Amino acid sequence: MLPLCGPPPDDPPHPRPDEGNVKLLVAAHRRPRQRSLSGGTARAAVTLALAGAATATCFDGVGQAAPQPTPTQVRARVDQLYREAETATQKYDGAKEKADAAARRLRTLGDEAARTQADLNSARDALGSIAAAQYREGEIDPAVRLMLSDDPRHYLESAEFAQRAGARQSAAVAGVRGRLRKIEQLRGAARGELASLTSRQAELRRHKKTITAKLDEARRLLSRLSPSQRAEVTGQDTGGSPVSSPTAHSTAPTARALGGPGSVTAPTSRAATAVAYAYQKLGSPYVWGATGPHAFDCSGLAQAAYRAAGISLPRTTYAQINSGRRVSRSDLLPGDLVFFYSGISHVGIYVGDGRMIHAPNPSAPVRLAPIDQMPFAGATRVV
Known part of the structure; x- marks a missing residue:
């Protein structure tokens, strides 16, 4: 089979017509030779081959556009992307918490180093004054000073003072x-904190890139x-259910949180305050990494709600689940934190x-949403 690239190979050379092979040459010339492809014939063969390949491709359907995914397929993919983005968001939140702590420690070390440097400068100035005074007085043997003194008693008193001054000088040194x-220790600690901060910042950039890519893909699909x-995929239009009406129950949060008619009572006033705060924030936008007061991610909302109640919660879901006493699903009370998915990547505030x-x-x-909307992973009662 001829290659598609380059000219066809030349015919093999004929043997020399000596007496020993004349008969063979004659027989060979009597047989019809195969004509080799050359010039326009080869180009025509290439054109036909390419045309055939293109035709086959069209018939096979490979060149046709892929079918659009159905809304159900889009919803499944978008949900998956949101879960993956939320997992990355919790990692981002954890890295940011550690980066912020490293930055605070670095500032504290810097302030302490500045104070120590100021003390050092003062001590050096004091040593300089002592050294200058000694230089002016000269180094005279104490025994000679005693013999030359007009008032030995006064000299002895001066010598005792000089001894005390020498002790003070040693203490100053x-x-x-x-x-x-x-200062060297502080500088070493600062170098360690700076390395930690740099590492956390690189981790933040990686998680941010992951989150942004997944959210961008979800937006393209939607x-x-x-x-x-x-609206169907995002759950915004489900016949007026509590899930799709974020402000439907925002008019009486305190009554429900504190145990109004037909509701379950929050176990403490702080839990009731956290629930009331969550009701007040219905309709606020989701923004990854946000902790309020106008936008939240899931763990940011839980943290802000309990911050309003005077309780400091960790930043991430996988830390928040260990911030109180575990409770079973059947024993849930308003204010309990409920967690979802095997990786503990989502949290909500139970309201009854x-x-x-x-x-x-x-x-x-x-x-508002039913807690059976996602795979339940556990619950914690903070107070």
Whole structure:
């Protein structure tokens, strides 16, 4: 088979017509030779081959556009992307918490080093004054001073004072040395904190890149749907259910949180305050990494709600689940934190009647939702 690239090979050379092979040559010339492809014939063969390949491709359907995914497929993929983005968000939140702590420690070390440096400068100035005074007085043997003194008693008193001054000088030198050692220790600690901060900042950039990529893909998928399909996929239009009406129950949060008619009572006033705060934030937008007061991610909402109640919660879901006493699903009370998925990547605030308030994802604001909407992973009672 001839290659498609380059000219066809030349015919093999004929043997020399000597007497020993004349008969063979004659027989060979009587047989019809195969004509080799050359010039326009080869080009025609290539054109036909390419045309055939293109035709086959069209018939096989490879060149046709891929079919658009159905709303159900889009919803499944978008949900997966949001879960993956939320997992990355919790890692981002944890890294940011550690980066902020490293930055605070670095500032503290810098302030302490500045104070120590100021003390060192003062101690050095004092040593300089002592050294200058000694230089002016000269180094005279004490026995000679006693013999030459007009008033030996006065000299002895002066010698005792000089001895005390020498002790103070030694203490000053020791103080300078101690401050120098402390400054070196502070500088070493600062270098360690700076390395930690740099590492956390690189980790933040990696998680941010992951989150942004997944959310961008989810937005692209949703943009291909019609408005009604988008509403169906994001759960914004489900016949007026509590999930799709973020402000439907925002008029009486305190009564329900404190145990109004037909509701379950919050176990403490602080839990009731946290629930009331969550009700007040219904309809607030989801923004990854946000902790309020106007936008939240899921763990940011839980942290802000309990901050309003005077309780400091950790920043991430996988730390928040260990911030109180574990409770079973059957024993839930308003104010309990409820967690979802095997990786503990989502949290909501239980408000009673099998519902929670949570910050779902970028396509949905803070809202009420049933706790059986996602795979339940555990619950914690903070107070």
